[in-house]
Amino acid sequence: MKKVAWIFAIVFGLVFLCATLMNADLIGRSRTALNRNVLRSPTRSTGARYHLVVILPDSNDSFFRGLVDGISESAPKADAAVQVFRYPGTSPLEAEPYFEIALKAKVDGLIMFIPSNDRVAERAQIAARNGVVFIPVGTEAPPGSQPGFIGSGSLRQGIEGGRRICEVLGSAARIGIILPATGPGKILDEPIYRGLAAAIKAFPPASIVAAERARPGVLSGEETASAMVRSHPSLNALLCSSSSDTVSAAQVIVDMNKVGSILIIGADESPEIHRYIQKGVVKASIVRDSIWIGREAVSAFSRSKENGSALPPVEAGYSVSSSNEGGR
Amino acid sequence: MLGTVRLKIIANCTLVLLIVGSATFYTGLASSQLARSVVIFFRDNLLMEDLRQDLDQTEEGLTGYLTAKSSDSLKDYIRNSSRLSEHALKLNRAIRTDDYLLLQRDLAGTIDAYLEDANASVSAKRGRDVKGYSDRFELSVRDAELSRLLITRIEGIFISDSLKAFSGFNARISSLLATNAVLVAAATFMGLALLVAFSYKLTRPLSRLAEAAMAVGRGEYDHELPAPESNDEIATTTAAFSSMQASIRQAFEELKSKSEVEKRLMEERVRVLDMDHKLKASELLALQTQINPHFMFNTLSAGMQLALSEDAERTADFLETLAVFIRYALQPPSRQVEVADEIECVERYIWLLRLRFLDRFKFEVHVDEEALRVHTPALLLQPLVENAVTRGLKDREEGGTVRVSVRLAGQEAILTVEDNGDGMSEAEIQRILREEPGQEILHTGGIGLRNVIRRVTLATNGKGHVELISHPAQGMSVRIHLPVGVES
Numbered sequence: 001m002k003k004v005a006w007i008f009a010i011v012f013g014l015v016f017l018c019a020t021l022m023n024a025d026l027i028g029r030s031r032t033a034l035n036r037n038v039l040r041s042p043t044r045s046t047g048a049r050y051h052l053v054v055i056l057p058d059s060n061d062s063f064f065r066g067l068v069d070g071i072s073e074s075a076p077k078a079d080a081a082v083q084v085f086r087y088p089g090t091s092p093l094e095a096e097p098y099f100e101i102a103l104k105a106k107v108d109g110l111i112m113f114i115p116s117n118d119r120v121a122e123r124a125q126i127a128a129r130n131g132v133v134f135i136p137v138g139t140e141a142p143p144g145s146q147p148g149f150i151g152s153g154s155l156r157q158g159i160e161g162g163r164r165i166c167e168v169l170g171s172a173a174r175i176g177i178i179l180p181a182t183g184p185g186k187i188l189d190e191p192i193y194r195g196l197a198a199a200i201k202a203f204p205p206a207s208i209v210a211a212e213r214a215r216p217g218v219l220s221g222e223e224t225a226s227a228m229v230r231s232h233p234s235l236n237a238l239l240c241s242s243s244s245d246t247v248s249a250a251q252v253i254v255d256m257n258k259v260g261s262i263l264i265i266g267a268d269e270s271p272e273i274h275r276y277i278q279k280g281v282v283k284a285s286i287v288r289d290s291i292w293i294g295r296e297a298v299s300a301f302s303r304s305k306e307n308g309s310a311l312p313p314v315e316a317g318y319s320v321s322s323s324n325e326g327g328r
Numbered sequence: 329m330l331g332t333v334r335l336k337i338i339a340n341c342t343l344v345l346l347i348v349g350s351a352t353f354y355t356g357l358a359s360s361q362l363a364r365s366v367v368i369f370f371r372d373n374l375l376m377e378d379l380r381q382d383l384d385q386t387e388e389g390l391t392g393y394l395t396a397k398s399s400d401s402l403k404d405y406i407r408n409s410s411r412l413s414e415h416a417l418k419l420n421r422a423i424r425t426d427d428y429l430l431l432q433r434d435l436a437g438t439i440d441a442y443l444e445d446a447n448a449s450v451s452a453k454r455g456r457d458v459k460g461y462s463d464r465f466e467l468s469v470r471d472a473e474l475s476r477l478l479i480t481r482i483e484g485i486f487i488s489d490s491l492k493a494f495s496g497f498n499a500r501i502s503s504l505l506a507t508n509a510v511l512v513a514a515a516t517f518m519g520l521a522l523l524v525a526f527s528y529k530l531t532r533p534l535s536r537l538a539e540a541a542m543a544v545g546r547g548e549y550d551h552e553l554p555a556p557e558s559n560d561e562i563a564t565t566t567a568a569f570s571s572m573q574a575s576i577r578q579a580f581e582e583l584k585s586k587s588e589v590e591k592r593l594m595e596e597r598v599r600v601l602d603m604d605h606k607l608k609a610s611e612l613l614a615l616q617t618q619i620n621p622h623f624m625f626n627t628l629s630a631g632m633q634l635a636l637s638e639d640a641e642r643t644a645d646f647l648e649t650l651a652v653f654i655r656y657a658l659q660p661p662s663r664q665v666e667v668a669d670e671i672e673c674v675e676r677y678i679w680l681l682r683l684r685f686l687d688r689f690k691f692e693v694h695v696d697e698e699a700l701r702v703h704t705p706a707l708l709l710q711p712l713v714e715n716a717v718t719r720g721l722k723d724r725e726e727g728g729t730v731r732v733s734v735r736l737a738g739q740e741a742i743l744t745v746e747d748n749g750d751g752m753s754e755a756e757i758q759r760i761l762r763e764e765p766g767q768e769i770l771h772t773g774g775i776g777l778r779n780v781i782r783r784v785t786l787a788t789n790g791k792g793h794v795e796l797i798s799h800p801a802q803g804m805s806v807r808i809h810l811p812v813g814v815e816s
Binding site (some may be wrong): 107 | 747
């Protein structure tokens, strides 16, 4: 009986020990979960020298993902803590409160996506008055843009797109173009449209038969592409200005069984676009280097904080992703 | 104090209580930590609610003052703006790589801007600067809107994060409760098992002691108690019990030994009494025979006179010798005589035997001169000679020889009677020496060999002894060893 009692004592002792360790582990993990998500303490998180605010449209476009990735990647080197505000892409005015907040909070830097019709010069002046380094980024520098604008060069994107289409279709090209949701209003003023128009001039009577601005939203690209194909039977090429529009247009072409009869030149990169390129649905994609733009924006902020000098507008350039080539 | 049963009980109970207590303490501590986590969980959210409330009340006070310019509204504004300012101080203002903390920093900035604009508006109002206070008021309203936007955003993040946190927390809460229950149960059962084990360890010596006590009760005084494993009261009791057991065992041994001695003494006493009784019986017999021998002696003397008167000298000699022998024999056998007297008695007896047996037996007597004056109990040799003739040589028709000799050897005189007759068997010798009752060897008209041995022992206080040497079919020798100078 005594031996049995000792065996029980040892067994229950081990159970007690295991239960205590499990309990401690569970409590630790629960507290970690709370800490990670809720119980934030300034002393526990990493500090930074600069407070850098980024204001972007709330879009799932890979251009913006790349932009944020580029900024986040470079921020530690600039000793900056990055705070991203996203506003609904349908209303650029929604960006206004965040711009004001950044000024009121006296942040050190503000990287803001600027649509081509934005009052970028005025913003830059207000920011300068409040001691905030203002770095505008976008696809194309708005008219009268302040020095320091960092863009993707959508004019060159349009030229490259037109060249790629005409290389395949030549003068038979009947092109439809899906323009960015945010823009100056007039389609003819869109740099990408202008670039495309300039590129096909060398292949008469190649023409742009349709140009539509994509509406904000996930499915808007599909609606636009579908409507464009239905209303223009002669259309045999599509040029997209964003990654989401590219995926939408590809899906429409597949659904309408127009693969091979309508050539798609996409924009930017994503796994879906790569898949469509591999399948031959998308001929090529003109990839705007938004990561570089993000890095360059942080770099410009650092330079501005160091010596206060503003740089001339720069364009990031592009690369082409296709099944048989790449480059920039 | 060390090693006492009380200390052991206290130590064991303390250990068990510590185990159970530690489990309880741990679960309590864990619960309080979780409770504290939950408090912290909501603390920031409460701060947001306070800020929102302060902002509303401050704005209300400000609007009230600017519209009515009442001192109450101003007081409300001052009180509320102070509280707003205090609460705003709790917001994070450091630059941290955390979105939530950066939002707090933004909020702190917008609230500061709001308070600055609001205060400027009040100041302008006091200065009657209508445009100034209306402009700053509009700015303050915008600041408040931005602050509310940030509060809403912070709360949104908080709710989103809280849900994630609660999801992570809730996923483990049932496991946590289960491990808590297992922990407490395991601690309780472990404590119980330890208590049982300790109680066995503590009471085992007592059980052994009880078994030993019961064994002693049954009379098993040899029941061994194992050596105590500890140095406590039980060990002391066990040692005392062992000592008591040993004492009882020793007392019993002594009692047994004493009883044996007493038994032997009693047997000795009985033997002595028996001997006395037999001696007295012998003496009585002797007395009885003395009565008649006097008559017989007188009669023999008269016969001797008659034989002389009739010139029958040989008959007269016979009667005279027989009368003298009888007179010697009838005197008390316990008396001491000289060896010379004993030899004279034996020679007379031999003379009488020769008359009876003629030349059938040969008798030889050899006595050292220096041994003649040695004292000896009376009538030792005659019974031995008689025994040799009547037992040893009874079946010899001729050639039977009886030798009687006396010599000194150191401090003792050795009286020997030997014959060349049948001898005695070893069993017979042992029976005579053991003095078995009812086995006395008596002879007609004489005292037997056994009587001789006993008388030698008694007369010499055990210093003398009789030696029986027998060679079956070859003869027997009886040697009486008497210490020289022994008086009865």
